[in-house]
Amino acid sequence: MRVRELSRRDFIAMAAAAAGSALVPKASMATPPQDPVVDTMQKNGKPVSYEKVPWKVRPFPLKQVRLGEGLCKVAMEADRRYLHSLPPDRLLHTFRINAGIPSSAQPLGGWEAPDCELRGHYAGGHYLSAAALMYASSGDEDLKNKANAVVAELAKCQAALKSGYLSAFPIEFFDRLRNREKVWAPFYTIHKIMAGNLDMYVHCGNEQALNVAKKMADWVAGYTDPLSYDHMQRVLGTEFGGMSEVLCNLYAVTGQEQYLEVAHRFDKRLFLDPLAEHRDELKGLHVNTHIPQVTAAARYYELTGERRYRDIAEYFWDEVVGERSYCTGGTSNHESWNTDPGKLSTELSTNTTECCCAYNMMKLTRHLFGWSPDARLMDYYERTLFNHRLGTINPEDGTMMYYLPLASGYWKTFGKPFDSLWCCTGTGSEEYAKLTDTIYFHDDDSLYVNLYIDSQLEWPEKGLSVKQETGFPQAQGTTITVSAKNPVQLGVNLRIPYWVQGGSVRINGTTLPAFASPSSYLTLNRVWKHGDKIELNLPMGLHIHSMPDDESIQAVMYGPLVLAARFDPVSKEMTYGDYEPKPGDQYKAPEIVADPSEPTAWVEPDAKQPLLFHGVGQSQPLTMVPLNEVIHERYAVYWNVNRKAV
Numbered sequence: 001m002r003v004r005e006l007s008r009r010d011f012i013a014m015a016a017a018a019a020g021s022a023l024v025p026k027a028s029m030a031t032p033p034q035d036p037v038v039d040t041m042q043k044n045g046k047p048v049s050y051e052k053v054p055w056k057v058r059p060f061p062l063k064q065v066r067l068g069e070g071l072c073k074v075a076m077e078a079d080r081r082y083l084h085s086l087p088p089d090r091l092l093h094t095f096r097i098n099a100g101i102p103s104s105a106q107p108l109g110g111w112e113a114p115d116c117e118l119r120g121h122y123a124g125g126h127y128l129s130a131a132a133l134m135y136a137s138s139g140d141e142d143l144k145n146k147a148n149a150v151v152a153e154l155a156k157c158q159a160a161l162k163s164g165y166l167s168a169f170p171i172e173f174f175d176r177l178r179n180r181e182k183v184w185a186p187f188y189t190i191h192k193i194m195a196g197n198l199d200m201y202v203h204c205g206n207e208q209a210l211n212v213a214k215k216m217a218d219w220v221a222g223y224t225d226p227l228s229y230d231h232m233q234r235v236l237g238t239e240f241g242g243m244s245e246v247l248c249n250l251y252a253v254t255g256q257e258q259y260l261e262v263a264h265r266f267d268k269r270l271f272l273d274p275l276a277e278h279r280d281e282l283k284g285l286h287v288n289t290h291i292p293q294v295t296a297a298a299r300y301y302e303l304t305g306e307r308r309y310r311d312i313a314e315y316f317w318d319e320v321v322g323e324r325s326y327c328t329g330g331t332s333n334h335e336s337w338n339t340d341p342g343k344l345s346t347e348l349s350t351n352t353t354e355c356c357c358a359y360n361m362m363k364l365t366r367h368l369f370g371w372s373p374d375a376r377l378m379d380y381y382e383r384t385l386f387n388h389r390l391g392t393i394n395p396e397d398g399t400m401m402y403y404l405p406l407a408s409g410y411w412k413t414f415g416k417p418f419d420s421l422w423c424c425t426g427t428g429s430e431e432y433a434k435l436t437d438t439i440y441f442h443d444d445d446s447l448y449v450n451l452y453i454d455s456q457l458e459w460p461e462k463g464l465s466v467k468q469e470t471g472f473p474q475a476q477g478t479t480i481t482v483s484a485k486n487p488v489q490l491g492v493n494l495r496i497p498y499w500v501q502g503g504s505v506r507i508n509g510t511t512l513p514a515f516a517s518p519s520s521y522l523t524l525n526r527v528w529k530h531g532d533k534i535e536l537n538l539p540m541g542l543h544i545h546s547m548p549d550d551e552s553i554q555a556v557m558y559g560p561l562v563l564a565a566r567f568d569p570v571s572k573e574m575t576y577g578d579y580e581p582k583p584g585d586q587y588k589a590p591e592i593v594a595d596p597s598e599p600t601a602w603v604e605p606d607a608k609q610p611l612l613f614h615g616v617g618q619s620q621p622l623t624m625v626p627l628n629e630v631i632h633e634r635y636a637v638y639w640n641v642n643r644k645a646v
């Protein structure tokens with residue numbers, strides 16, 4: 001057994017050494033599979049070999065990880081019920097009408113309404129991705145069958161449209177796009193439909209869906225072929241989602257290089273060039289238009305080895321996470337970055353932090369972690385998961401939020417089940433279907449436990465299963481039990497979060513003499529036997545997250561959790577249907593009079609109930625709980641804290 005204390009620098013040095021040793025790859029390591037290829041059902045069992053830069057650490061196929069009870073399971077089950085509630089004929093209605101196929105189904109509303117220019121993005125896109133991911137995460141055969149039926153009907157629509165084009169809106173939208181006439185976001189929608197079909201292939205083995213996606217890609221090639229470079233750059237002035245990413249992924253599972261060439265046409269130079277040169281010119285940009293372009297850059301790097309694209313992704317991540325994110329991990333205000341780096345104190349409103357942005361930043365984070373497994377990446381992932389993703393799906397009906405308001409005194413608003421179907425409904429439907437995808441990563445010789453979520457992992461190649469039992473974050477730690485057919489040599493890397501205050505680890509009841517620094521991985525390297533048990537103790541405490549440009553504006557956190565004061569409940573009418581609460585309808589949260597450097601000066605934990613807190617010495621009583629527990633009440637996250645009343 002080897003236990004050592006790892007600082008972040010040690011860890012990076014170790015990772016670099018590991019990279020060096022990989023220069024003489026073992027046969028099985030030459031082309032390890034990775035997202036999305038890790039989940040592709042290979043007919044002949046051979047790994048796909050189109051990755052130029054394999055991830056050093058990689059996730060397990062979704063089907064090998066199952067959630068136990070807890071917040072994540074509640075969110076996933078709400079999502080699963082919601083996906084089941086969507087009738088296939090209603091999903092297909094506008095696709096059929098557009099293809100000249102009769103349909104008498106009741107149209108869906110919101111962004112799927114027959115007159116909405118984004119129609120089809122959810123019905124033929126996010127829905128398929130979410131169903132595919134949910135099947136892989138839960139084994140829900142019924143949902144897979146429904147989604148397979150939708151694919152079969154979409155294929156009929158595509159055949160009727162003849163050219164390979166598949167959409168719920170007329171092809172003339174693309175004439176408007178080419179002519180730079182007003183149109184919402186045609187390629188954004190096409191991306192969702194292509195990704196949905198590709199996910200149905202990757203996770204459910206649906207060959208017809210792969211065929212649909214390939215025909216769509218061929219149509220995209222035909223549309224973009226005649227456009228000059230400059231003309232295409234102008235076309236990229238209209239939001240186009242992750243077109244490059246899905247084309248990269250299509251190449252990754254088929255090996256057909258033309259898809260990589262078409263992907264490259266979606267490089268928006270005006271956005272990517274400054275990032276490659278490490279210049280933050282993000283001010284003024286629409287956030288969720290651009291994050292997917294960086295994930296696409298990450299994917300392009302992995303498939304081509306062109307370092308420029310890795311630089312883009314890493315610099316962008318540092319700027320967004322370090323300079324432009326709130327305490328929740330969310331980013332954007334009024335859907336944009338409106339300020340210079342590090343200026344957020346003026347950026348609190350009813351429509352801060354669009355949910356899609358959190359989804360897309362988490363997705364990007366997985367790529368960076370795959371290249372270099374740095375604990376700070378997973379610290380960010382945990383922050384965003386526990387504060388922005390949990391708590392933005394309504395556990396009662398699976399409806400989802402658009403913005404997570406961070407201005408004080410407002411409330412959470414959720415979409416209507418059949419009459420909203422926003423972008424964030426789409427990314428949310430996917431998110432809660434894949435909450436298992438980042439808990440564990442691995443390389444050939446070690447396991448990474450990134451997140452403390454009750455779950456079970458099967459690792460048949462090692463003859464291992466790993467059970468993680470935890471009530472985290474109510475419980476401050478986790479217990480991991482190994483089941484092994486035979487004793488197995490393995491490094492188990494436990495993430496020691498940035499927020500930990502102390503901490504210890506026990507193996508089979510014996511406390512180890514060493515621990516690791518916050519924001520690093522603790523490596524337990526030994527021969528693991530059946531029944532071996534790791535007990536990890538991660539004490540939480542109160543700490544402050546201040547605005548980078550104004551230390552008196554601050555949120556209080558407890559461990560990974562953003563705390564919110566909970567005020568009066570709001571009515572059902574106020575909860576459903578709007579993107580955001582009414583900007584004027586604000587409950588005035590009190591100013592806090594206390595030492596701004598010390599959260600315990602004005603907040604204290606309840607003597608009995610975990611994750612309940614009370615204000616101390618303020619003008620009115622305050623009850624605080626994790627933001628993710630607030631669903632139907634007004635709340636406040638950020639406070640003005642001063643030594644004297646101002």
Ligand SMILES: [Zn+2]
Nearest residue numbers: 354356423424
């Ligand atoms: Zn959105």
